Amino acid sequence: MSNDLIIGIAGAGGDGVVSAGESLITAAALEGYHGIMTKSFGSQIRGGEASCRLRLATQPVLNPNGPLDVAVALNWEDFRRFGGELPVESRTIVIYESNTGVSPDRLPLEGVKPSVVFSVPITQMAEKFAGTAKAKNIVVAGLLAGWFGIGRESMLTGIRKKFAKKGAEVVNGNVCAFQAGLDFAEAHPLKEDRKLGAPEAGRQAKLLTDGNDMCAAAAIFAGCNFFGGYPITPSTEIMQFLDREIWKYGGTVFQAEDEIAGLGAVVGASFAGKKAMTATSGPGMSLKTEMLGLASIAELPLVCVNVQRGGPSTGLPTKAEQSDLFQAAFSAHGDCLRPVLAPVSVADTFPITVEAFNIAEHYQTPVILLSDQEISQRKETVDPIDTSKFQIVERRRPAGAELANYARFKLTDSGISPISHPGMEGGNYLAAGIEHDEKGRPTASGEMHAKMNDKRFNKFNPLKNRRDLFVTIGDQDAPIGLVSWGSVAGVAMEALRLAKDQGMHVKLLIPKLLFPVAEPVFEDFFASVKCGLFVEQSHQAQLYRLVRMYVDVPRQVKPLAKSGSNPIQPGDVLECLRKLVVTMQCNPNHQPEAMVG
């Protein structure tokens, strides 16, 4: 029996590799399993190589990473193109297309000799039973369902639904192709049973979606009524989801002529009183910088999602990286503070997106939501979310006496002043990118500028005590500390589990509020820490350096950072921790070198 299975499938575009993965994770979600599926493609728009990784488990899946338990190669050239994304070990069960002509004992995998290998005439089976090689993915699903015990019923229902329009003959052919896969698996049983055990929390069906759709849905839930943006990988699906949904609520999706205009329209919509959002990725963020500054000084609420990819410039458009944190925190001229939030998973994208809107509306500020390519495009099973538990915050609007001699930027104790919008009688004011007095009148007074800067900074002070935006796992007094954020946090969580199994006394801090840096939370966490790691996916270890600007991080806490598209494995974290601990024990004063990949 297995409780955690990692399956990698690769082939040529058009082989149905991704639909095989999708049908399996759908089946898993319906049967109550936990799962994450990631897809990877060559850079071609159509054709080229395609792969997917599925991690299915009986308990929550923290990340999609790890060497494969099962590798499926529809051809070896394409499989090999994915290199480290589909790591095969000697214990990996390898299933491959026989017509590749490769002998099972001479697999084209360097330095590794898997012991369990099946050469399967996949195309031949598809052609024989379904009458078309297009049914290869159905055969693959049958093989996997047979060997690993997932999705038999769901696949059959899915086949009937998908091919219903094409008539009984096509349905029957595909059912037979699936059955052929099952039969092959039954005829060639594994020596050791690797079927997935029953889900720990029972068979209640889960939701299934990716981070971009989840973000868009959360925006609808939070009351977003306006989206302005420009298509950019890997964030475009947010705009696409909202375009399918937001009109139904009287909202608007505006595809602008460029990234600047996209955020410009959002600034306008917010000025007009609507909850508004944009979504983009690195290059778009660079272009939006000036408009973000405008929203900060005009104190206009909005949410700006940055689905991070590798940079700088065009960088790695289809790969995740956590290298836009400095940009999110600091890319502005002038003194400026913008809250930055980051979810750690698809499921977490829901509460964090709602929180982004709440903070934006409450503090009258742009909020940067830092997702990343992995979270945004991976499919993940999500436990049902009770939306009645969430509070929705609306901006504070002036009323009654506040509208008599109304001062839009009134200097209040909280720094938050009631905000009117066009259409509201008595609320007329001049919003501006230029410094202004309480009534919005332009000013060049240094005294007024200082007061307004105080207002615009001090209003965020309560955020630094938002401990609910941090997760701490492990003993409070542990001497070893891990810090991680975004999609990589899941890797750190798994590493924590492994480290504890090995008897290390370790704890983990996951900030979802990255900026302003909540000094009290970090200081409390580091109080017991002698050594540790910031685990993150950027060359510069941006969170590590950002936190050190504000907090005295213990000297023996070091970064474990890798550039994007180089998955950090839980084992990597463990190894670094072990070295760190040994060094510390040998010579507590020694300063180990930074572990930067």
Added chain:
Amino acid sequence: MNSVETLPVERFQAGDFKSDLKPIWCPGCGDFGVVTALTRALAAIGRPPHEIAFVSGIGCSSRIPGYTTAYGFNTVHGRSLPIAQGIKLANPELLVLVASGDGDGFSIGGGHVPHVIRRNIDITYIVMDNQIYGLTKGQLSPTSPRGRKTATSNFGSLEDPVNPLLYVLGYGASFVAQGSPLDMAGLAKLIEEGIRFPGFAFINVQSPCVTYGEEDQQLKGQRTRLQNLGAMGHDPSDRAKAIELAREYGTKLYTGVLYRNPTPGPTYGDGVAQRHQTLQKQAVPRHDILKRFIPSPTA
């Protein structure tokens, strides 16, 4: 809206739209005349100031929203149009005005112009065209004539200017006019017509810079050159003729409506309203949106 009570006759005076903020403009600046003409037009329109959103970018002319009592938004350089479009789409009930200068509108912000035109968003765009960068003290502008010597073209400009009239006509604008503060009544009327026009309206105003402008561009110099299109008998429904007249930008100074589409197409807002009506029945409660993610078997 036919009852006499609701007719906005004389509901407002021009003064109701003037704020008490003192303009930063140089004495004699053409932009003073634009404020006067605009506030007169707004009084004639009769919408209360709080139902008006007045957006601008950066430059001398872009200070204008603050000199009115409308909701103003003095934004960043070249970006007034996208912001104004967001406002109009977020609340179609608002009267949305945009003010800009030749640099703001046709240099740094020129890329937005074709798009607001092709969308036909119902806003009125007033460009105060003085052929110079005034706020930064006299540099070359996109409408400065070739050969013009300025602080950044000491030996004369090597570029042909943008022709704002031809530019917007070329992209298919349905209402294109040019005015001058020299003809205050005419300018007020043009702005009013632009606001009333159902769709995107463009008004280029020859608003001279008294400090850095050329002699012949001053109001005094305009007096001998100004030709009123109405008086010339121009038919504003004739787009080909309008284009012909627009070509003379820079040599001739025409004021009045160059082109008014006699059969204007639908506005962007019309499409949005229609879509809202069609789709609203399909909305699930916002708190049920996650039901979209309940999986169904697939192969």
